[in-house]
Amino acid sequence: MVPLLCFHALNVMATSPVEIDDRYQRRIADYQSFWQSLMPTYTKLQYAGGMGWLNVGAGWAYGNNQQWETDVFLGFISRYTSDNAKLTLTLKQNFIPWRHEMTPTVSIEPLACGMYFNTVFSDEFWTKEPDRYPHGYYNFSTRVRTHISVGQRVRFLIPDKKRIFSRSITLFYEISTCDLYVVSAFTNRLSPEDYLRLSFGMKFDIF
Amino acid sequence: MHGLYSPYLHQNKSYMRKLFYAVLMLCASLSFPSCNMMEVHPYDAHVQGPQNLNETHIREIHEHLKERKSIRFAFISDTQRWYDETRDMVKDINLRGDVDFVIHGGDLSDFGATHEFILQRDIMLGFRMPWVALLGNHDCLGTGEDVFQTIWGKPNFHFQAGNVLFVCLNTNSLEYDYSEPVPDFAYLENLMKNLPEGVEKTIVVMHVPPFDLEFNNNVANVFQLYLKEFPGLLCCLNGHAHRYLVHEPFVDGIAYIQTPCAKSREYILFTIDEDGYEHEVIHF
Numbered sequence: 001m002v003p004l005l006c007f008h009a010l011n012v013m014a015t016s017p018v019e020i021d022d023r024y025q026r027r028i029a030d031y032q033s034f035w036q037s038l039m040p041t042y043t044k045l046q047y048a049g050g051m052g053w054l055n056v057g058a059g060w061a062y063g064n065n066q067q068w069e070t071d072v073f074l075g076f077i078s079r080y081t082s083d084n085a086k087l088t089l090t091l092k093q094n095f096i097p098w099r100h101e102m103t104p105t106v107s108i109e110p111l112a113c114g115m116y117f118n119t120v121f122s123d124e125f126w127t128k129e130p131d132r133y134p135h136g137y138y139n140f141s142t143r144v145r146t147h148i149s150v151g152q153r154v155r156f157l158i159p160d161k162k163r164i165f166s167r168s169i170t171l172f173y174e175i176s177t178c179d180l181y182v183v184s185a186f187t188n189r190l191s192p193e194d195y196l197r198l199s200f201g202m203k204f205d206i207f
Numbered sequence: 208m209h210g211l212y213s214p215y216l217h218q219n220k221s222y223m224r225k226l227f228y229a230v231l232m233l234c235a236s237l238s239f240p241s242c243n244m245m246e247v248h249p250y251d252a253h254v255q256g257p258q259n260l261n262e263t264h265i266r267e268i269h270e271h272l273k274e275r276k277s278i279r280f281a282f283i284s285d286t287q288r289w290y291d292e293t294r295d296m297v298k299d300i301n302l303r304g305d306v307d308f309v310i311h312g313g314d315l316s317d318f319g320a321t322h323e324f325i326l327q328r329d330i331m332l333g334f335r336m337p338w339v340a341l342l343g344n345h346d347c348l349g350t351g352e353d354v355f356q357t358i359w360g361k362p363n364f365h366f367q368a369g370n371v372l373f374v375c376l377n378t379n380s381l382e383y384d385y386s387e388p389v390p391d392f393a394y395l396e397n398l399m400k401n402l403p404e405g406v407e408k409t410i411v412v413m414h415v416p417p418f419d420l421e422f423n424n425n426v427a428n429v430f431q432l433y434l435k436e437f438p439g440l441l442c443c444l445n446g447h448a449h450r451y452l453v454h455e456p457f458v459d460g461i462a463y464i465q466t467p468c469a470k471s472r473e474y475i476l477f478t479i480d481e482d483g484y485e486h487e488v489i490h491f
Binding site: 047048049050051052053075077078079080081082083086088100102108110118120124125130132133134138140142145175178180181183184187188189190193194196197198199 | 224225228229231243244245246247248249250251252253254288289290291317318319320322323326345348349350353354356357381384420
């Protein structure tokens with residue numbers, strides 16, 4: 001540690017005050033641009049979809065045509081007939097292969113594919129079987145669900161003068177299913193209502 | 208005229224494409240109008256439709272079979288995620304025409320997910336006769352027990368069919384990890400002290416049999432002693448192990464009759480009359 005500090009001190013003495021200032025500015029700029037790149041580019045509200053009653057999320061759009069999206073949602077499940085209301089957390093990855101401009105302000109995304117993982121904050125659920133069970137007794141996690149979805153979207157660009165907090169608003173719906181339903185759908189004659197789930201949402205592009 | 212429309216003609220192709228996408232999206236969104244599909248969470252415990260079925264059906268059994276010395280019932284169990292087989296089982300039992308009631312030995316769900324219970328309930332509401340369901344170990348997962356209690360009722364219950372008392376017990380001890388008394392001896396004591404009038408025989412029904420690792424085996428012998436206190440204990444019925452088995456785990460003359468699961472397309476038909484009881488495995 002001591003030799004390192006000495007080396008650092010020598011280095012500082014060897015550079016002029018202008019250079020130090022320059023380097024500092026550059027580092028601060030790097031630091032700020034790093035954190036800026038982590039800033040969510042949109043917020044979302046989504047109803048149902050197996051994540052919770054209402055889900056509030058933020059996320060990042062990226063890729064050459066902003067075709068990739070990563071969302072993080074916090075959701076809420078009412079008590080219904082169980083003992084407690086519950087909070088959920090969802091991590092979602094979307095891929096939107098096409099975007100078509102219908103008018104200069106309205107565009108549609110005819111396909112949005114997604115995959116998401118949902119976890120429930122409640123001690124009624126477990127990720128790994130508690131120790132009281134023999135190994136592999138149930139062989140699944142009651143807490144973590146894996147879902148896949150397909151959906152469609154319409155995006156409305158907000159005119160420059162009317163923008164308050166968002167550049168555009170997107171309305172979307174999704175059809176999804178989860179791991180537990182897929183295994184039942186494959187082995188039974190079920191109607192789509194029994195294993196497909198519908199959800200609606202809104203996305204607000206911040207910038 | 209041509210001059211007037213030329214800009215539109217020029218863009219005709221792209222308009223057709225836009226129209227195509229708009230119609231495609233409209234059709235796709237209208238093809239899924241069902242409200243049932245908007246589910247909050249697989250474990251949301253949101254129960255719509257008939258509830259508290261055991262209580263209603265117990266009353267029906269009691270009233271229909273009053274004064275009867277001979278009864279016939281079907282014992283089914285472990286129908287989880289075998290919806291096709293369960294549908295066929297309901298049809299088969301209905302077609303017999305001589306079954307007074309049906310007992311489901313538990314494991315209506317595989318994962319404890321809310322919709323699993325609702326699917327099973329809706330299939331079994333097709334029974335033409337009253338039916339009751341017990342709590343299985345799989346039914347305890349997640350919010351499963353809450354959903355079970357809402358749709359069917361308490362995990363320990365009893366009912367009277369003619370002169371026979373049916374005691375239906377929660378024996379899924381491992382699921383509770385000592386947080387609740389399972390099996391509940393206080394419930395048994397209370398029932399023994401307040402036996403319904405006209406009871407001459409008893410059948411005890413449970414999901415998990417003694418000596419299974421899910422059972423609280425420290426009290427297995429005591430459990431059996433308690434059961435033998437009931438008037439005219441005929442036999443005990445259980446599910447859980449997915450295969451037909453008749454044995455005497457305590458070698459005391461009390462048979463435990465284990466019913467197969469829905470997957471093997473089998474159930475057991477019981478006939479109780481003044482001479483005793485008979486059972487038959489039915490394949491469908």
